[in-house]
Each structure stands twice: as structure tokens, then as C-alpha cells.
Amino acid sequence: MQSQRKAYLYGLSAVLCWSTVATAFKLSLAHLSPAQLVLHASATSALFLVGWLVLRGRGAELLAGIRSDWRSSLLFGALNPCIYYLVLFQAYSRLPAQEAQAINYTWALTMALLSVPILKQRLRAFDLLAAACCYLGVLTIATHGRPFSLEFSNLGGVAFALGSTLLWSAYWLLNTRDRREPLLGLALNFLFSLPLIAAWCAWRGELAWPAWQGLAGAAYVGVFEMGLTFVLWLNAMRLTRSAARISNLIFLSPLLSLFLIHFFVGEPILSSTLVGLGLILGGLALQQLGARSEQVAG
Template identity: 25%
Template structure:
């Protein structure tokens, strides 16, 4: 039951991540780290409400092992830090293309976990979904890896490795309760604020921009991390890794629906590849669901 719930919450997390691009667009002129600090402060309040709902005290956050905090901040802050550095030091297309290796890396890294077996359809499905992600990022254009952007490419690769390794390592921390993410978010908010004060000029957001920042904190850059933590610790990490390619696809479709982007043949092909790849990777789980319906 927990296994199924974990996969479902993982899918909900991916749906939340699909709103990232839309709210980022509406966040307008808010600098990256300022936006992150606002979003993660909102995410921290979600965690504090979770603690209150579970009748726990804030001091329980101090009982979480230091190792868990290092891993949590490494994942949440480390990923976003290197991702934004990548965007600033390399063309967005190439940076995003390298960054979207993280779902594939989750599937591959999961092979090193105890009692986890990587089967041919996990790899095949994830690779097909990766092709879809590439089509989605390129949008009919092309990309050229230039040596002058090497630092940016490396930052994007670091981001992909950090998020995938954080996700896989979290699978091994079942003894660490999900409310620990509250502490991760608080520290990430603080580090993001420090990065903002060092690298950026403060911008007073408009009401629309502030609303977008709050929504990011409630959803894709905040609240989603609590769901992801539970999903990783209780669901099938290989399926979750493959399904993660739905995030850029759904994100693009939302932009199309909202009139921010337009539909194209490349988006249609990407849709086909990503859905096909996700279904192939989830072959084992889909068979289980089919069996449940047949029995009932």
C-alpha cells in the first residue's frame, strides 16, 4: 500500500514540477536566488505546518542526523545553485539538455541500491523518454558544444548529478522522517538569501511577481520536495526516474495552453516519445495494476 502511495505521490510531484516554467515566467524580474529564497521560505512554513499537524515540536528538527542535513541541503541548494550558474554560463538549450540527464541518472544510479534490480525495459524506456526530452528542448533548433561554454556545461552536469544522487541516496534514508525536509528548506532559504546578497541586486516584486514566487514555494520549488521525499522512500525509484521526463513535457504543454508558447511538430513528437518511454519503464507496475483490476 505504501509502495503504491509512494508512486502516486511521486507522480503528483512531477505534476507540480510541470508548473515551474509557468510561474517562473510570471515571476518576471525577480533575480534567481532572490526568487529561491522567497520560495524556500514559503516551503519552510509548509513544513512547520506539517509539524504542527503531526503534533510535533520544532525542536525535533534538531534531532535529525547531521548526515541527513548535509544530504538534504546538498540536494536542494546544491542543485539549484549549479543549475542557475549553468544558465548564466552557457546557452539555455545546451544547459537544459545536459540538466535533463538527471532522470536517466536516477534510473542508472538506482542499480547500486540494495534489493534494486535494473531491467532492460527500465533502461530502454528511460532512453526513449530522453530522446523526447531532447526534442522538447531543441524545438527544431540545433545545439553546438563550444569550448568557451565549458564551465556552464560542467555546472549543468553537476546539477544533474547532484539531483539524481540526492534522490537515490534519499531512498536509503527511510529512517529519516519526511518532516526533516522542513530543516532542509530552512537552510536552503538561508543559503539562497546569502547567495542573492552576494551575486544579485534586490528587486521589489510586483503583486503578480510576488504571487508567482509564493506559488512556486507552495508547489514546484518547495511543497513538491516533501512529496518527493516520501515518494522516493516508499515508491519504485526506477519508475519515478522515468516518469520524471513528464515534467518538461507537461511544463511545455501548460505554456502552450496558457498562450505563452505555441504547439509544434517537435512538441508532438516529444510527447509521443516521453509517454512511450514512461509506459515501457513502468511495464512491471502497469502489469500489476492490470492484475488488480482483473481480480476485482
Template identity: 30%
Template sequence: MSPATMAGCGALALWAFLALFSRLAAGIPPLQLTAMGFAVGGTVGLAVVAATGRLGLLRQPPLAWLHGVGGLFGYHALYFLALALAPAVEANLLNYLWPLLIVLLSAPLRGLRLGPARLSGVALGFAGCALLVGTGASFPPGAAPGLLAAVGAAVVWSVYSVTAGTPRLVRVPTEAVAGFCLGTAVLATAAHLAFETTVLPNAGEALAVLGLGLGPVGASFFLWDIGMKRGDPRLLGTLAYAVPVASTLLLILAGHGEFSAKVVLATLMVTGGGFVAAKAR
């Protein structure tokens, strides 16, 4: 596995903490939480870029900003809309189409061969994810707008991820992600002020926001940018199905869930899918 693909795996590991930190900050409205998290992540990233004397790298063409801010904000806005308009189980299941779409889009957009082993691996991973997050899904007709938003979120994130490595965008330096995070924070703040009531976080929630900004909605996007531009998106897409499994295990360890045969079976299926994909040549 190349160093760039390992960086992408680092992003997946950080995203496993998203549910736990979000649970600890549950008293904060979602758009406000998004704005605060991205503000922390963007500010820390900007400080690192400034310390290395590379602030000039934030001067990028409009296409790069449209891709970066549009991908980060567009995904989160559609995902929160999906959770507001559709049952969480169904919305989460459809949202987790994004790893599968990353694998499938790698062929037409990046010219990367798939092959039966990779397709089998991602199918097994999706089946494990469906078993874990989709049990009892019924897709009620009245939730159609929310379900469409969940599919839209999956499409936006997969397209954002795969196109990051295309010729027109691969030259955009990872340092520019700091600016994209701050741009996302600005848009999330505007959406929050328009649709939510501001809540002052307590000490525990403030620490959870800090954790989010440093990891799942901070460093993760820098690592994911490296993985998508210089790593193997087919393997990363398959391994992404470990995120809901690891997230569930972390919630259990933190006392917010219980072990079950379903969790064990889903873990084995996702692990098996990742192994099959990793062995593909």
C-alpha cells in the first residue's frame, strides 16, 4: 500500500470518530456544529500552512474553490437535509453508497481498471454496511425528498473525491484545503443563522467540537485529499465501509451501544471485502 493510500486510510480512521464526537455534542444544532467544526479545522490548517510559509498556495482558480467548497459544504448540507426529511436508518444506508460510487466512478473518470476482485470486495463491504446500518429499512414514500437528498450527498462526495485526482484538479495543493474548510464554515454559518437557533455549548460539547475540528472535520480532509490525488481510490472506496463498523464499535466502547451478532457479522463482511480488494492487482 502506497503512502498516499495510507494517508487516505488515516482519513477513514478519523471519520470513525465522527459519530462519537457528534453524540457528545448532541445539544448543538447540526449546521451550527458543522460551522464550528470546520472553523476549527480550517483555522488550525491555516495556521500550519502559514507556519510553513505557504499561504500563497491558497490562491487557486475559481474551479478549485468551486470543487473544494462545493464538495465539502454540498455533502454536509445534503446529508443533514436527508436526516431532517427522512428516517435516519434509510438516510444513512443511502448515504453509504458513496464508497461504492467512488469505486465505480474510478473507471470512467480516472481510467482505472476495476476487475471482479475489486467489485466483489466493495459488494461485500456494502452488504456488511447494509446489515449494520440498514436493518429495518422500509423507504416510506413520504420520505422521498429526504431519501433523494441522501443519494445526492453520496453522489456529491464520490464525485468530489474521484475528480480530485483528475488532470485539472490534481495540481491543486493539499494546503488549499484549509481555505476550503474555512469557506465551508462561512456557508454553514449562513445556513445555520437562516434555519437554526444558536445554542451556547457547555464545556463537554465545546471539547467535542474541538475534537471534531481537529479530526473528523479537520485533518481528515487533508489526508483524504492526498489519498484521492495520489493513492488508489478503488481500494480506499472499499475500505471506507470500515467507517460505519469502526464508528459503531467506538460508540459501544463509549457506552452508547451494545455488542450483537449483527455487529460481529458486519465486521467480518467489511473486513473480508477490504481483504479481497486489497489483494486485487
């Protein structure tokens, strides 16, 4: 019981952190370009994760990983954080935060769909029903409540938001074949991504030193989206006796996020966002219900 309570504490702490990041993205992008935000947030996250490993006496393991796993670290780092966050922040720069974060929550469904070609898993009827429900929610949000009009508020922003779900899902599915320890692997990914992101910023002429507000926002994103939250979530999953119970905490995050977006970013929360988010969360719940029913039947 003590370990389960700790698991809930870690899990809730991670969810609370994730609930703040959509607001942090939008506020930071008022002072930084998407590429600059990726660069400074990734640098902060790399410092945090490396520091965490060193404090836990794993510095030698980190150095060994740099020498032996640099190819996989460069590959995974190019995908996440480099390309994934470049695409995600493009979505946030073009869309209201409430719309970008709601659409981004379809990544769990995208992962189930991508697992068919990548992991050769079969597609279940529940997955198809969940997909229909989730993407109807996306259409509702993207068209401001007129899903069958196909008149998007910002088609480019919606494309970037959906593209980010593909990249995030592909990253974690490919990660199933990664033999590196998760925390060590993430630290190496961020370290090896920094030259790539810096080169992209240099090519675009975006290496100028930003305002302090932008740096503060990037530091917050680096710790609470990319660094500390991953450590909290790993601890929650390690301590829990039921991964499903901890995973259900994720459903709290988008709802809390909407309140923060309203109060700190100043966006009026549209009824179409609430309806669309309800459809997305309903689709994700349906997907989980199907997975559990299959496990019980098996």
C-alpha cells in the first residue's frame, strides 16, 4: 500500500507538470521562435538529466554510453527532441493553445494505429471505434464546431499538431527496440540532439540571444516537460501495482490544462474545444476499455 501511494504521488506530480506545459509553450513562443525554444529547452533538459545521473553515481555509465551508443543516441535524438518539438512548437505558434494541446492528446491512438505496420500488431474493432471518435473530436476543434464543413481555422497548424502525434508515437514504438536504460537513453538523446538543433537555428539565423522571458520559459519547459516529469513518471510506473490505474491519471491533464490556458494565456475556452476534447478523451477511454477487455478474455 505504501508503494502504491508513492506511485500515485509521483503520477499526480507528473500530470500536474504536464498540465502546465501548454501554457508555458504559448507564453514562451511570444519571445522565442519554435527552433529557439527547442534549442534552449533541450539544453536545459540535457543539463537536468545529466546532473540527475551524476548525482545518482551514474556518471561513468553516461560516459560509456556516449562512446558506445552514439549512433542510436544521434538517431533517437534527431527524432525526439529535435524534429518532434520543432513540429509541435510550430503547431502551438499557429493555433490557440487549447486547440494544439487537445489535438496532441490523440497520440495514444496514433500509437495504436502505427503499431500495426511497425510492430506487426493487429488492429482491433475498439481501435477503429476509438479512432472515429477521436478524429471527430479533432475535426470539431479544428473547425470550431463545424466538423462536416471541413473549413479549418488554421489548416497548417492542425497538420503540424497531427504530425507531432505521428512523430511522438513513432519515437516510442521504435523505443521498444532500444536496449538502453530509459533515463540514460533520454539523457543521451538530448545531448546528441543539441548540435543538430543548434545547426538548424544557425541555418535559419536564429542563434541570437533571446529575452530573459524566453529563456525562463525555455528553462521551465526543459525541466517540467522534458526532464523532471519523465523521472516522476518512471518512478510511478516502477512503484505501482497497476499500470492501468496510473495511466488513467493522464486524463486529468488536458482538463487542468484548459483552466491554466484560460487564466494565464487569456484564451476564452470555446465550446467546440470542450466538445472536441470530450470526444478525444472518450475515444481514448474506449481504446483502453477494449485493451482491458481483451486482456481479461485472454
